[in-house]
Amino acid sequence: MLSEMFYKLWDNGLLQLGIWETVYMTFISSLFAYLIGLPLGVVLNVTSPNGIHPMPKLNKLLGFVVNFFRSIPFIILMVAMLPVAKFIVGTSLGNKAVIVMLVIAAAPYVARMAESSLSEVSSGVIEAAQSMGATNFEIITKVLIPEAKPSLINGAAISIVTILGYSAMAATIGGTGLGQIAIIYGHQRSNSDITWICVFLTVIIVQIIQELGRYIAVKTDKRIRN
Secondary structure, eight states, X not given: OOOHHHHHHHHTTHHHHHHHHHHHHHHHHHHHHHHHHHHHHHHHHHTSTTSSSOOHHHHHHHHHHHHHHHTSOHHHHHHHTHHHHHHHHSOSSHHHHHHHHHHHHHHHHXXXXXXXXXXXXXXXXXXXXXXXXXXXXXXXXXXXXXXXXXXXXXXXXXXXXXXXXXXXXXXXXXXXXXHHHIIIIIITTTOHHHHHHHHHHHHHHHHHHHHHHHHHHHHHOTTSOO
Protein backbone atom coordinates (compact mmCIF):
# COMPACT_ATOMS: atom_id res chain seq x y z
CA MET A 1 0.00 0.00 0.00
CA LEU A 2 1.32 3.39 -0.95
CA SER A 3 1.37 6.00 1.76
CA GLU A 4 -1.26 8.69 2.04
CA MET A 5 1.50 11.23 1.40
CA PHE A 6 2.05 9.81 -2.09
CA TYR A 7 -1.58 10.29 -3.09
CA LYS A 8 -1.50 13.79 -1.67
CA LEU A 9 1.64 14.68 -3.65
CA TRP A 10 0.20 13.13 -6.81
CA ASP A 11 -3.20 14.79 -6.48
CA ASN A 12 -1.75 18.26 -5.95
CA GLY A 13 0.55 17.79 -8.97
CA LEU A 14 3.84 17.97 -7.06
CA LEU A 15 5.15 14.65 -8.38
CA GLN A 16 4.19 15.51 -11.96
CA LEU A 17 5.93 18.86 -11.57
CA GLY A 18 8.96 17.09 -10.11
CA ILE A 19 9.16 14.81 -13.15
CA TRP A 20 8.90 17.77 -15.53
CA GLU A 21 11.51 19.82 -13.66
CA THR A 22 13.92 16.87 -13.58
CA VAL A 23 13.51 16.24 -17.32
CA TYR A 24 13.75 19.97 -18.08
CA MET A 25 16.95 20.48 -16.09
CA THR A 26 18.48 17.33 -17.56
CA PHE A 27 17.83 18.13 -21.20
CA ILE A 28 18.66 21.84 -21.02
CA SER A 29 21.91 20.98 -19.24
CA SER A 30 22.64 18.25 -21.78
CA LEU A 31 22.08 20.66 -24.67
CA PHE A 32 24.54 23.22 -23.34
CA ALA A 33 26.99 20.51 -22.25
CA TYR A 34 27.05 19.23 -25.83
CA LEU A 35 27.43 22.72 -27.28
CA ILE A 36 30.64 22.92 -25.26
CA GLY A 37 31.71 19.30 -24.98
CA LEU A 38 31.24 18.09 -28.56
CA PRO A 39 33.52 20.72 -30.17
CA LEU A 40 36.00 20.14 -27.36
CA GLY A 41 35.92 16.39 -28.04
CA VAL A 42 36.49 17.03 -31.75
CA VAL A 43 39.52 19.20 -30.97
CA LEU A 44 40.88 16.56 -28.59
CA ASN A 45 40.56 13.91 -31.29
CA VAL A 46 41.92 16.01 -34.13
CA THR A 47 44.93 17.29 -32.15
CA SER A 48 45.86 13.90 -30.68
CA PRO A 49 49.09 12.20 -31.83
CA ASN A 50 47.05 10.02 -34.22
CA GLY A 51 44.68 12.81 -35.22
CA ILE A 52 44.42 14.52 -38.58
CA HIS A 53 46.17 17.63 -37.23
CA PRO A 54 48.42 16.68 -34.28
CA MET A 55 49.09 19.52 -31.82
CA PRO A 56 50.65 17.90 -28.73
CA LYS A 57 50.80 21.01 -26.55
CA LEU A 58 47.19 22.04 -27.16
CA ASN A 59 46.02 18.46 -26.77
CA LYS A 60 47.80 18.07 -23.43
CA LEU A 61 46.48 21.40 -22.17
CA LEU A 62 42.88 20.60 -23.08
CA GLY A 63 43.28 17.06 -21.77
CA PHE A 64 44.48 18.41 -18.43
CA VAL A 65 41.53 20.81 -18.13
CA VAL A 66 39.04 18.06 -19.01
CA ASN A 67 40.59 15.57 -16.60
CA PHE A 68 40.76 18.20 -13.86
CA PHE A 69 37.02 18.91 -13.92
CA ARG A 70 36.12 15.24 -14.42
CA SER A 71 38.07 14.27 -11.31
CA ILE A 72 36.04 16.53 -8.99
CA PRO A 73 32.98 14.87 -7.37
CA PHE A 74 29.83 16.73 -8.40
CA ILE A 75 28.77 17.64 -4.87
CA ILE A 76 32.15 19.33 -4.30
CA LEU A 77 32.08 20.95 -7.73
CA MET A 78 28.66 22.43 -6.95
CA VAL A 79 30.00 24.17 -3.87
CA ALA A 80 33.13 25.37 -5.67
CA MET A 81 31.16 26.73 -8.65
CA LEU A 82 28.59 28.71 -6.61
CA PRO A 83 30.32 32.04 -7.42
CA VAL A 84 30.50 31.10 -11.10
CA ALA A 85 26.79 30.31 -11.20
CA LYS A 86 25.99 33.60 -9.48
CA PHE A 87 28.14 35.48 -12.00
CA ILE A 88 26.49 33.81 -15.00
CA VAL A 89 22.81 33.72 -13.98
CA GLY A 90 22.75 36.18 -11.08
CA THR A 91 22.01 33.61 -8.36
CA SER A 92 23.69 30.67 -6.68
CA LEU A 93 20.41 28.99 -5.73
CA GLY A 94 17.60 27.33 -7.67
CA ASN A 95 17.32 25.57 -10.98
CA LYS A 96 19.19 28.21 -12.97
CA ALA A 97 22.26 27.74 -10.80
CA VAL A 98 21.85 23.96 -10.95
CA ILE A 99 21.83 24.03 -14.76
CA VAL A 100 25.07 26.04 -14.82
CA MET A 101 26.74 23.54 -12.51
CA LEU A 102 25.40 20.57 -14.45
CA VAL A 103 26.86 22.02 -17.65
CA ILE A 104 30.24 22.64 -16.00
CA ALA A 105 30.30 19.08 -14.64
CA ALA A 106 28.98 17.38 -17.78
CA ALA A 107 30.84 19.20 -20.57
CA PRO A 108 34.23 17.53 -19.82
CA TYR A 109 32.49 14.15 -19.59
CA VAL A 110 30.80 14.78 -22.96
CA ALA A 111 34.14 15.83 -24.44
CA ARG A 112 35.73 12.50 -23.53
CA MET A 113 32.72 10.56 -24.78
CA ALA A 114 32.88 12.41 -28.10
CA GLU A 115 36.64 11.95 -28.38
CA SER A 116 36.25 8.21 -27.78
CA SER A 117 33.47 7.91 -30.38
CA LEU A 118 35.46 9.78 -33.02
CA SER A 119 38.53 7.63 -32.37
CA GLU A 120 36.50 4.58 -33.44
CA VAL A 121 36.30 5.84 -37.03
CA SER A 122 38.47 3.71 -39.30
CA SER A 123 41.74 5.34 -40.28
CA GLY A 124 41.23 3.93 -43.79
CA VAL A 125 38.13 6.07 -44.28
CA ILE A 126 40.04 9.16 -43.17
CA GLU A 127 43.01 8.36 -45.41
CA ALA A 128 40.66 7.89 -48.37
CA ALA A 129 39.19 11.34 -47.76
CA GLN A 130 42.67 12.85 -47.49
CA SER A 131 43.76 11.21 -50.73
CA MET A 132 40.83 12.89 -52.49
CA GLY A 133 42.01 16.29 -51.28
CA ALA A 134 39.49 16.85 -48.50
CA THR A 135 40.40 19.59 -46.04
CA ASN A 136 40.55 18.91 -42.31
CA PHE A 137 37.25 20.74 -41.83
CA GLU A 138 35.62 18.60 -44.52
CA ILE A 139 37.02 15.43 -42.94
CA ILE A 140 35.56 16.46 -39.57
CA THR A 141 32.11 17.41 -40.88
CA LYS A 142 31.71 14.86 -43.69
CA VAL A 143 33.69 11.87 -42.44
CA LEU A 144 34.46 11.83 -38.72
CA ILE A 145 31.12 13.00 -37.30
CA PRO A 146 28.85 11.13 -39.79
CA GLU A 147 30.81 7.89 -39.38
CA ALA A 148 30.80 8.20 -35.59
CA LYS A 149 27.12 9.22 -35.40
CA PRO A 150 25.75 5.93 -33.92
CA SER A 151 28.46 5.89 -31.26
CA LEU A 152 27.93 9.59 -30.56
CA ILE A 153 24.20 9.01 -30.07
CA ASN A 154 24.80 6.09 -27.72
CA GLY A 155 27.28 8.27 -25.85
CA ALA A 156 24.71 11.06 -25.69
CA ALA A 157 22.20 8.72 -24.05
CA ILE A 158 24.81 7.70 -21.46
CA SER A 159 25.74 11.34 -20.86
CA ILE A 160 22.11 12.40 -20.41
CA VAL A 161 21.56 9.62 -17.88
CA THR A 162 24.69 10.75 -16.01
CA ILE A 163 23.43 14.35 -15.97
CA LEU A 164 20.06 13.08 -14.73
CA GLY A 165 21.86 11.44 -11.82
CA TYR A 166 23.68 14.69 -11.05
CA SER A 167 20.38 16.62 -11.12
CA ALA A 168 19.12 14.61 -8.15
CA MET A 169 21.53 16.62 -5.98
CA ALA A 170 19.76 19.86 -6.99
CA ALA A 171 17.90 20.07 -3.69
CA THR A 172 21.15 20.73 -1.83
CA ILE A 173 21.32 24.21 -3.41
CA GLY A 174 17.61 24.95 -3.62
CA GLY A 175 16.88 23.18 -6.88
CA THR A 176 13.68 21.30 -7.52
CA GLY A 177 12.70 18.04 -9.20
CA LEU A 178 12.46 14.47 -8.01
CA GLY A 179 15.63 14.86 -5.94
CA GLN A 180 14.04 17.62 -3.87
CA ILE A 181 10.87 15.58 -3.34
CA ALA A 182 12.88 12.52 -2.28
CA ILE A 183 14.89 14.55 0.23
CA ILE A 184 12.19 16.85 1.66
CA TYR A 185 9.11 14.61 1.58
CA GLY A 186 10.92 11.29 1.79
CA HIS A 187 14.16 11.38 3.76
CA GLN A 188 13.50 14.36 6.04
CA ARG A 189 10.01 13.10 6.96
CA SER A 190 11.15 9.48 7.29
CA ASN A 191 8.74 8.42 4.55
CA SER A 192 10.57 5.74 2.58
CA ASP A 193 7.59 5.25 0.25
CA ILE A 194 8.11 8.69 -1.28
CA THR A 195 11.85 8.12 -1.61
CA TRP A 196 11.33 4.85 -3.47
CA ILE A 197 8.60 6.33 -5.64
CA CYS A 198 11.09 9.01 -6.74
CA VAL A 199 13.67 6.29 -7.39
CA PHE A 200 11.14 4.34 -9.46
CA LEU A 201 10.15 7.41 -11.50
CA THR A 202 13.82 8.22 -12.11
CA VAL A 203 14.46 4.66 -13.31
CA ILE A 204 11.56 4.95 -15.76
CA ILE A 205 12.99 8.20 -17.17
CA VAL A 206 16.42 6.55 -17.51
CA GLN A 207 14.96 3.57 -19.35
CA ILE A 208 13.10 5.83 -21.76
CA ILE A 209 16.26 7.81 -22.50
CA GLN A 210 18.34 4.68 -23.03
CA GLU A 211 15.79 2.99 -25.28
CA LEU A 212 15.26 6.15 -27.32
CA GLY A 213 19.01 6.60 -27.70
CA ARG A 214 19.45 2.98 -28.76
CA TYR A 215 16.60 3.26 -31.27
CA ILE A 216 18.01 6.42 -32.86
CA ALA A 217 21.53 4.95 -32.94
CA VAL A 218 20.30 1.84 -34.77
CA LYS A 219 18.30 3.92 -37.25
CA THR A 220 21.33 6.09 -38.06
CA ASP A 221 23.82 3.21 -38.31
CA LYS A 222 24.23 2.59 -42.03
CA ARG A 223 26.14 -0.63 -41.32
CA ILE A 224 22.92 -2.36 -40.21
CA ARG A 225 20.42 -0.44 -42.30
CA ASN A 226 18.13 -2.57 -44.43
